[in-house]
Amino acid sequence: MNHSDRLPRNRTYLMCSPDHFTVEYAINPWMDTTAPVDATLAFRQWEMLRTTLADLGHTVHVLNGVPGLPDMVYAANGAFSVDGKVYGARFKFPQRAAEADAHQLFYASGEWSFASPGHVNEGEGDFAYLPEAYGGMVLAGYGFRTDPAAHAEAQEVLGRPVISLKLVDPAFYHLDTALAALDDRHIAYYPDAFSPASQRVLAQLFPDAVIADRHDAEAFGLNLVSDGRHVVLNTEAVAMGDKVRAAGYLPVHVELTELKRGGGSVKCAVAELRPGVLKAGEALGA
Template identity: 30%
Template sequence: MNTMISSPVVANELPSTPHYTRPTFLMCPPKFYDVDYVINPWMAGNLHRPSRDVAFAQWNGLYQHLKTMADIKLLHAREHAPDMVFVAHTAVVNHGIAAISSFAHAQRQPEEKYLREWFKEAGFLLWDTPRETAFEGEGDALFDGEGRMLWAAHGVRTCLHSHRHLADAWHTRLTALHLIDPRFYHLDTCFAPLANGFVMYFPEAFDVESRAKIEAAYPAEKRIIVTEEDATHFACNVINIGQNVVMHQLSHSDLPDRLMDQGFEVTQLALGEFLKGGGAAKSLALRLSDLDVTNGL
C-alpha cells in the first residue's frame, strides 16, 4: 500500500495497516556508523572516534536482548547515512500511521527517503512533514505510557510549528515542552514516559513553564527525577516495554534501584560508542506497535 494522507484521520477510519500483536521495533545495524560531522554537543571532540567493531557488538547486545521480549524489524544501513542507526529519530508511529521526520540538518535529510520507502512497503500510512518544518521523530515526540497524548519538544531541533501538524496525524492532544539546554537536544535525552503512569525526566533541561506542565500531568509519586550526572549518561534514553526498562549502563547511580522500587525490571547494557554520536538505547529502536501492545495495557 502506497497511501499517503494529508488530512487528519482517526484509528477507526483507517484502511488496513500493520497490526502487531507483540511489541515490535525497527532497528538499523551500525554498518556505516561513525561521527562524521558535529550536529550536537556530544559529537564535538568525537569525530571518527567510535570503534565500528565495538559499536556493532554493543548494538548486537541490545538487539539480542530486545528479541527476548519483542519482534524486531531491520532497516538496511546506507553508506552515506552514518546516523541511520539512530532510527528512532526518523519517525513517530501509532495506529498504522508513520509521521516521517523533516530533519533540521542537511546531513540527516537523506535518511528520510529510506524510511519513507520502508514504511510504504510495510503498509503504513505516511504523514509527511513539510520540508521547512523541522521535526525529528521520537527524538522529540513521545506518546505517554498509555498512548493517549503526545509530549513534543521544541527549542533545539524540532520547531514549535510542527506540533499542530503532528497532533493532526492522530487527532490527539499534544503538550509542548521547551528544551533550553543544548546538551539535551532531543526530548528523549531528558524525558521518558513509562508504563503505569510514570515519567522519568531531568527537570533542568526544560524551562519553568514546561516543568509545571510535567508536574501537572504526573503526581509527585509518579515522577522519577534524574540527576544531571545520570542525564549526561543518557539515563532517560530508555526503551520501555511493559515493566521492562532497557538503558545504557550507569556507574554509581541509584536510578536503577529507584526504578526497581517502582516495579520495573531494569537491564543495563554497554552502549558507550553511541553516546559519542548523541544517542543510547531509545535512539536505536523505533516503536512500531501500538502502546497498548508494547506496554501490555
C-alpha cells in the same frame, strides 16, 4: 508496586544496523570528530541491544544502513507512529536529511498511513506517546531540533493531543534525552532540561513521575526503552537503574559506549512501531 506485579506489553521495534556509523561531523555537544569510533565494538554493542529486546519477547525489524548516513543507526529519529499512522521526519541538519527517505520507504512496504511533514521534526527523538495517559497523549519537545509548528501538524496527522515542552539545555537536545515513557501512562524526566513553564506542566500532568538528576541525564539514563516492566538502559546509568527499580520496574542494562559518541543511547537506536488496531469488520488498508 513491585516489578513482579507489572505486566510487560509486547512491542514491535525498528532498529538500523550501524554498518556506516562514525562521527564525521558534530551536530550535538556529545560528538567529537577527533575521537575515533571502534566500529567493531559499536556493532557488537548494537547487536547486544537488539538481542536483549528480542529475548524479552519483542519483535525487532532491522533497516540496513545507507552509505554516507553515519547517524542512521539512531533509528528513533526517522518517524513517529501511532495507531498505524506515521508522521515522517524532516531533519534540521542536511547531513541527516536523506535518512527520512529511507524510513519512508520502510513504511511504504507495510500497512501504514504515512504523512510527509511540512515542518522540521526528528521523529521519536522529540515525540513520546503515552496511550493510557489522559486517553492517549503525545509529549513533544522543541527548542533545539523540532520546530514547534510540527507539534500542531503531528496532532492533525495522529489525532492525539500533543503537549509542547520546551527544552533549554543543549546537552539534552532531543526530548528522548530528558524524558522517557516507563509504561503506557508513567514517565521519568530531568526537570532542569525544561523551561520553568514546561516543568510546571509536567509536574501537573505527572505528579508521580520518576525524577532524574543531571548525573542520570548525562549518563543517558533517560534515553531508555521500556515495555512496562523491563526498562532497558545503558550500563553507565546505574543510579537511574536504581531509581526505576525503586519505582517498581526491572532495569536491564546494556553497554552502548560507542553510540554515546554520537550523542545517543538505547532509545535513540530504537523506534517503536505502533500499528493500528482493526475494528470489527474493518479491513487492512481501508
